[in-house]
Amino acid sequence: MSLTLEQVKRIAHLARIETSDAEALTTQGHLNGIFQLIEQMQAVDTSGVEPMAHAQDVSQRLREDAVTESDRRAAYQAVAPEVEVGLYLVPKVIE
Amino acid sequence: MNQWEVVIGIETHAQLATVSKIFSGASTAFGAEPNTQASAVDLALPGVLPVLNKKAVECAIRFGLAIGAEVAQKSVFARKNYFYPDLPKGYQISQMDLPVVVGGDITLQVGQGDKAYEKVVRLTRAHLEEDAGKSLHEDFHGKSGIDLNRAGTPLLEIVSEPDMRSSDEAVAYAKSLHALVRWIGICDGNMQEGSFRCDANVSVRPKGQAEYGTRREIKNLNSFRFLKEAIDFEVQWQINEIEEGRRIQQATVLFDPENGETRMMRSKEDAHDYRYFPDPDLLPLIISREWIDEVREDMWELPNDRKLRFQSDFGLSSYDASLLNINFDIGNYFEGAVLAALANGERIEPEPAKFAANWVINEVLAKMNQEGEGHPTWKFGVSAETLGCLLRRLREGVIGAKTAKELFAEFWEEARANNYASHGGYPEKIDELIESRGLKQISDTGAIESLVDEVLAANPANVAEFKAGKEKAFNALVGQVMKAAKGKANPQQVNDLLKQKLEG
Numbered sequence: 001m002s003l004t005l006e007q008v009k010r011i012a013h014l015a016r017i018e019t020s021d022a023e024a025l026t027t028q029g030h031l032n033g034i035f036q037l038i039e040q041m042q043a044v045d046t047s048g049v050e051p052m053a054h055a056q057d058v059s060q061r062l063r064e065d066a067v068t069e070s071d072r073r074a075a076y077q078a079v080a081p082e083v084e085v086g087l088y089l090v091p092k093v094i095e
Numbered sequence: 096m097n098q099w100e101v102v103i104g105i106e107t108h109a110q111l112a113t114v115s116k117i118f119s120g121a122s123t124a125f126g127a128e129p130n131t132q133a134s135a136v137d138l139a140l141p142g143v144l145p146v147l148n149k150k151a152v153e154c155a156i157r158f159g160l161a162i163g164a165e166v167a168q169k170s171v172f173a174r175k176n177y178f179y180p181d182l183p184k185g186y187q188i189s190q191m192d193l194p195v196v197v198g199g200d201i202t203l204q205v206g207q208g209d210k211a212y213e214k215v216v217r218l219t220r221a222h223l224e225e226d227a228g229k230s231l232h233e234d235f236h237g238k239s240g241i242d243l244n245r246a247g248t249p250l251l252e253i254v255s256e257p258d259m260r261s262s263d264e265a266v267a268y269a270k271s272l273h274a275l276v277r278w279i280g281i282c283d284g285n286m287q288e289g290s291f292r293c294d295a296n297v298s299v300r301p302k303g304q305a306e307y308g309t310r311r312e313i314k315n316l317n318s319f320r321f322l323k324e325a326i327d328f329e330v331q332w333q334i335n336e337i338e339e340g341r342r343i344q345q346a347t348v349l350f351d352p353e354n355g356e357t358r359m360m361r362s363k364e365d366a367h368d369y370r371y372f373p374d375p376d377l378l379p380l381i382i383s384r385e386w387i388d389e390v391r392e393d394m395w396e397l398p399n400d401r402k403l404r405f406q407s408d409f410g411l412s413s414y415d416a417s418l419l420n421i422n423f424d425i426g427n428y429f430e431g432a433v434l435a436a437l438a439n440g441e442r443i444e445p446e447p448a449k450f451a452a453n454w455v456i457n458e459v460l461a462k463m464n465q466e467g468e469g470h471p472t473w474k475f476g477v478s479a480e481t482l483g484c485l486l487r488r489l490r491e492g493v494i495g496a497k498t499a500k501e502l503f504a505e506f507w508e509e510a511r512a513n514n515y516a517s518h519g520g521y522p523e524k525i526d527e528l529i530e531s532r533g534l535k536q537i538s539d540t541g542a543i544e545s546l547v548d549e550v551l552a553a554n555p556a557n558v559a560e561f562k563a564g565k566e567k568a569f570n571a572l573v574g575q576v577m578k579a580a581k582g583k584a585n586p587q588q589v590n591d592l593l594k595q596k597l598e599g
Contacts (some may be wrong), residue, residue, distance in 0.1 A: 064149055
């Protein structure tokens, strides 16, 4: 499997990464190199092997359902570019 | 529309009843000042790590058990990537390949009376995920305001199979699911506050065609009425499009309650490339058999089990038993009324239970429906105990059905006038009013007999008509006797005595 230049540009767009044509071309090369590696690995017979979801063989720790955080809005908003009536202001988004 | 078949699947987001968020210790209380419940984890500040809330997992287990699904012993959290200002991380933590709940089904009662039928809707899966924040699009000098209090609130996304074939079935499904999540205590079901919202996937196909048509997804329907209106509009729109020779494009649409229309929000091409991958910040969630058993022990009777018990113990029809199980409270109310309706030492038998069932269905539910469905919680204007005592006096023949209904309506009105802050009437008040207003039914045969004699003597015309074969004249005479008794004579006794005198 290899990626077309078109697909590379689309992935960049989805990730909101601006790429020039030259950068896209370089990236295409890098990504296809990775795919070649994956293809090599796919030659290994993994039937009967359970897919690995995490590198460590431990399970998720759980916390009790309790409120442990206090209101620190003032501190968090002190570093925000723009706030008003307790809200973070961002460039207008319309669906 | 006969040649078209409608296919509907529903995705529901149920906000789980935890006090803290799914991955942080911030409060989930509704209505706080903006951003006062958004912790460093919810804001996605650098270096923070999510820690999973045990109660949220327990809610998912409860749900899985309630629908007869498989609770996965191992499930995995994944990142769903998209960009929006109310999602500071740039991804939502959700579950993709290995969800916590797989399969299961829900049995619905669709329609009313003779047209009612049962339907089983299969569920595909249910998975845990976090909610996003809220964007406020009012004008802040050409900018949007972001409130992240809701960010990180635990949700259970419940996905059905495309098993529904009409908007009525879709609404019945949503209502059953709504009742169920409240029943098992995992969601408060408050639709106004967004605790329970549905997305409907709708498509149409020619009847008899095996493959599905192209679907459009109607997002964020937060009332049963909107769900129905949106689906009805969408179905008609799709049929018109196809009949006019156009193809349906897969898309996400919004329902506008103002004009009752759906409109396109985004086409699927761009929006649905979420590039899911397992979240490296979270380890696989392992749920032990012991934990599942513990949760099962802790659960009370489920809707379908209670429905079957009402049928077998009380001899109720399947339809009546369903009505009394539309939610947890109604069934409890019914059982409370049955117990209170029993005389001292009397055992629960089908007769008083059926009697109470009819009253709860015909009087109590009718009154509650008048107040309008979709109330966050329906309110009982009269307590189960008061209703039970009223039914007891009625069964004993102390009062007639008409008097009982009047007292019931009066008590209910009392509660309604008080905005349901408390119940109207109380058990002892029934006997007090029977005494003070002289509501006792006349069941002394002698007294009724003399009234019957008076009426027969005063209405020779009716008597003659009856003897000439006019059945209607008999009812007129019954009416006269009841009137003379000021409505307090036992109607059955009046009937019997009249018949005896006229035919004897």
